[in-house]
Amino acid sequence: MTMQTDSIVNEAELKRYLYSEMSDDERAETEEKLFLDDELFFEATNLENALVDDYVRNNLSGEELTRFERSLQLVPERQQKVANAVALQEYIVGERENEPVTITIAEQTVWQKLADLFTIRTPTFGYGMAGLLLMLTFLSVFLVLDNGRKTTELARLQGEQQNIQELEKQLADLNGREGELQKQIDGERETSGDLSEELQQEKTRREQIERELARLKKQNEIVPPTQRNPIIATFILFPTGGGKGGNDGEIKDLAVGRETKRIAVQLGLPDSVKSGERFSVNLNTRPIARNLAARAAGNGRKTIQLTILPADLQEGPNRLGVTNTAGSEVSRYIFNFQKK
Amino acid sequence: MLIPYNSRYRIRILEVLLLRNGCSLRFRQECLENTAARAGLVEKREVTYLSAVTATAFEQLLLRLDSDQEIAAGKYELLRQKLVKCLTWKGCPETEADTLADTVLDRVAAKLEQGEHVKNMNAYACEVMRFVWLEHIRRRKEKTTEDGEMPETAVEPDIEVLKDPDLRMRCLRTCLAEVVPDETDRMLIVGYYDTDSGGKNKDIRKSLAEKLGLTATTLKVKACRIRDRLEKCINECVARLSVTKTGNSVTNKQGGNT
Numbered sequence: 001m002t003m004q005t006d007s008i009v010n011e012a013e014l015k016r017y018l019y020s021e022m023s024d025d026e027r028a029e030t031e032e033k034l035f036l037d038d039e040l041f042f043e044a045t046n047l048e049n050a051l052v053d054d055y056v057r058n059n060l061s062g063e064e065l066t067r068f069e070r071s072l073q074l075v076p077e078r079q080q081k082v083a084n085a086v087a088l089q090e091y092i093v094g095e096r097e098n099e100p101v102t103i104t105i106a107e108q109t110v111w112q113k114l115a116d117l118f119t120i121r122t123p124t125f126g127y128g129m130a131g132l133l134l135m136l137t138f139l140s141v142f143l144v145l146d147n148g149r150k151t152t153e154l155a156r157l158q159g160e161q162q163n164i165q166e167l168e169k170q171l172a173d174l175n176g177r178e179g180e181l182q183k184q185i186d187g188e189r190e191t192s193g194d195l196s197e198e199l200q201q202e203k204t205r206r207e208q209i210e211r212e213l214a215r216l217k218k219q220n221e222i223v224p225p226t227q228r229n230p231i232i233a234t235f236i237l238f239p240t241g242g243g244k245g246g247n248d249g250e251i252k253d254l255a256v257g258r259e260t261k262r263i264a265v266q267l268g269l270p271d272s273v274k275s276g277e278r279f280s281v282n283l284n285t286r287p288i289a290r291n292l293a294a295r296a297a298g299n300g301r302k303t304i305q306l307t308i309l310p311a312d313l314q315e316g317p318n319r320l321g322v323t324n325t326a327g328s329e330v331s332r333y334i335f336n337f338q339k340k
Numbered sequence: 341m342l343i344p345y346n347s348r349y350r351i352r353i354l355e356v357l358l359l360r361n362g363c364s365l366r367f368r369q370e371c372l373e374n375t376a377a378r379a380g381l382v383e384k385r386e387v388t389y390l391s392a393v394t395a396t397a398f399e400q401l402l403l404r405l406d407s408d409q410e411i412a413a414g415k416y417e418l419l420r421q422k423l424v425k426c427l428t429w430k431g432c433p434e435t436e437a438d439t440l441a442d443t444v445l446d447r448v449a450a451k452l453e454q455g456e457h458v459k460n461m462n463a464y465a466c467e468v469m470r471f472v473w474l475e476h477i478r479r480r481k482e483k484t485t486e487d488g489e490m491p492e493t494a495v496e497p498d499i500e501v502l503k504d505p506d507l508r509m510r511c512l513r514t515c516l517a518e519v520v521p522d523e524t525d526r527m528l529i530v531g532y533y534d535t536d537s538g539g540k541n542k543d544i545r546k547s548l549a550e551k552l553g554l555t556a557t558t559l560k561v562k563a564c565r566i567r568d569r570l571e572k573c574i575n576e577c578v579a580r581l582s583v584t585k586t587g588n589s590v591t592n593k594q595g596g597n598t
Contacts, residue, residue, distance in 0.1 A: 018429060028470065031426055035466040039557065041422055045564045048429075053533065077428040077437070084571045087508045091516075092534045 009033055014044050018051065019067045020074040049085075052078065056085040234264040236303075237320070239331035251317065255338040262307050267322060269294055269302040270331055279304055279330065282321045283312060313337040397449035404452055404461060419462065420445065421568065423469055430473055434575060440476055444469045504582075511577035512570070519573045525566055528552060532563040 009017075009030060016022050017030045034041045054060050055068050072078050233256045240251075256263060267281070273294050280290040281304070294302040304322065320333040405419070406412040423441035428434055447468050451458070458464045520526050531548045549559040 020429070020431070031470075032463055032466050034426065035419075035422055035462040036460070038418065041425070042557075042561045042564050045425060045568070046560050049533075049564065049567060075429060075431055077432070077434050080434065080575050081571065083505075083508055084512070084574050086505060087512045087574070088533060088567075088570075090505070090509060091512055092530050095530055096534060 009040055009043075011047065014047050015051075015067075018044065018048050018075075019071040021067070048078075048081070052081045052085045053089070056082060056089055233260050233262075234266070235335075236266045236268065237333040237335060238268040239270065240334050251334050251336060253336045253338060254313075254318075255340050256310060257340050260310055263310060263313075264305065264307055265320075266297075266303050266305045267320065267331070267333060268297075269304065269322065271302075273302040273330065275302060277302075278325055279322050280325075281306055282323070283308065284314065284319055285321070288312065310339065315339070397446070397453040400452045401445065401449040404458070416445075419465055421565075422462075423465065426466075426469060427473060432473070432476070434572070435579075436476070440469075440472055444472050447472070504578075507581055508574060508578055511574045511581065515570055515573035515577060519569045520566055524552065525562075528559070529563060529566045529570070532559065533567070 013030065017027065022030060034044060051060070051068060055065070060068055072082070235252075235254055237252065254263075269279075275294055275296045277294045279292050279294065281288055281292065288308065289306045292304045292306060294304055297303050315338065316336060318335055318337050320335075321329050322331045322333075323329045402409070402412040402416060405415040420441050423444050424434070424437045427437035427440050432440060444465060448458075448461070448465050451464075451468075516526060520529065528548070532545060545559065546556060549556050552559065554562065
């Protein structure tokens with residue numbers, strides 16, 4: 001903070017300045033130096049204090065005393081300084097008498113200097129130090145408690161840190177596991193693709209089989225003789241038991257040659273049957289046709305027609321039964337089959 | 341308690357203290373109003389008036405002294421101290437020196453605000469101080485001529501200040517507690533000035549500096565500053581109590597006559 005001037009102002013010059021003995025130009029020059037040089041400014045202030053103190057202690061004499069007293073007229077504020085210096089000296093003497101301030105020139109150790117700071121010189125200082133010690137005690141207790149709290153907090157934080165590490169490890173494991181699972185899923189997807197292909201193939205094969213089965217079923221189905229060819233033999237049968245347009249209890253013989261492949265049979269139905277009514281037929285209790293519609297013949301009698309394979313018939317008596325959609329047998333036909 | 345006397349100086353110091361304690365320049369007005377008025381240092385209207393005059397200029401002045409607010413506040417204090425001292429050394433009473441110092445600083449701040457190029461703040465302030473002082477002398481001469489009074493410098497030394505040492509001692513004790521609250525500072529001022537003239541002064545002060553862990557120069561500067569602060573306080577205290585005392589004695593005298 002100190003700014004050094006080019007020229008050094010000595011004590012004599014400062015005294016001339018303080019005693020207002022300089023010309024205006026000299027004064028202006030010195031003032032500028034005081035404003036530019038902080039150390040010089042405090043030097044001047046200190047010199048004024050010293051002169052005032054010397055005056056109060058009657059240490060000034062001769063020309064110096066005259067100069068000083070003349071300055072009291074030119075610098076009226078200095079009179080206040082003299083009065084203050086008198087009071088300050090009185091105070092210092094009083095302090096010295098009560099508890100003299102001893103200043104030892106001898107070299108002091110650091111510990112002695114430190115110990116000196118705690119020497120009680122005045123009651124106020126003593127109270128101050130006591131307060132300071134009390135504050136230090138409270139501070140120590142607070143620090144101990146705070147340290148304990150912080151240790152606990154540290155332990156808690158360390159625990160949390162450990163938990164975090166464990167969780168991170170678990171997370172890493174899970175990530176690894178997820179990777180594996182992803183790989184598995186990808187593998188499964190590939191396998192699934194294969195399976196889907198196989199399934200599709202199976203589906204196609206099943207459909208082919210179903211189509212073949214349907215075709216075979218159609219082949220096996222007993223259909224009206226008009227749809228089949230060639231018809232080798234044709235029989236007309238009437239229900240047994242008479243009264244109902246039967247063949248009067250007579251069992252007809254049905255003889256076909258060995259070359260006959262199919263036998264067309266027309267079954268006469270009771271009079272109560274209406275045209276278009278649907279019926280099923282069984283041969284020797286085995287169903288051989290269903291959903292056959294009753295049709296009216298030339299004489300008005302209702303009949304149904306069907307084709308029977310000679311292989312399905314047994315040598316000797318055979319029985320044909322006709323049942324309606326409710327499952328009730330409406331007529332039966334017995335005949336003797338014989339291959340010629 | 342309001343201090344009507346020399347409140348302008350107190351506001352200035354308060355401004356510096358507020359800046360030191362973190363109150364930004366921007367909120368200086370608010371800080372001053374709230375802190376100063378609440379503390380009863382000055383009247384609120386006075387703060388408002390003074391701050392309004394120099395708000396921006398004062399800010400620029402401090403910034404010019406240093407960009408760091410704390411350092412700027414210190415430099416401002418020192419510059420003001422130099423102005424007051426130099427004005428008193430010219431023969432100006434301390435109370436007037438306070439006002440004149442503020443006038444100088446206001447003019448410097450105003451010039452800076454107007455964009456005046458100032459090479460060296462301290463030298464510039466010193467120059468402005470001379471003009472302000474000459475103006476002050478001229479005004480005083482005009483006033484004394486009008487009033488038919490003799491110039492102040494022609495008056496015999498006023499030894500009145502020595503007439504009531506008890507009052508001053510009382511003020512000293514009060515001021516020691518008020519402006520030198522730090523025990524070390526009190527030890528410093530007692531130790532530093534508890535010397536007789538002579539060669540042993542240097543040794544005693546050197547020892548004191550070592551004891552306090554200061555250099556000889558720092559000790560000298562510190563002692564000067566503390567003593568300056570202390571004397572200012574004592575002078576204000578004496579002036580205040582003297583007025584009260586005079587008022588009381590006049591009242592008693594009048595009461596006795598009736």
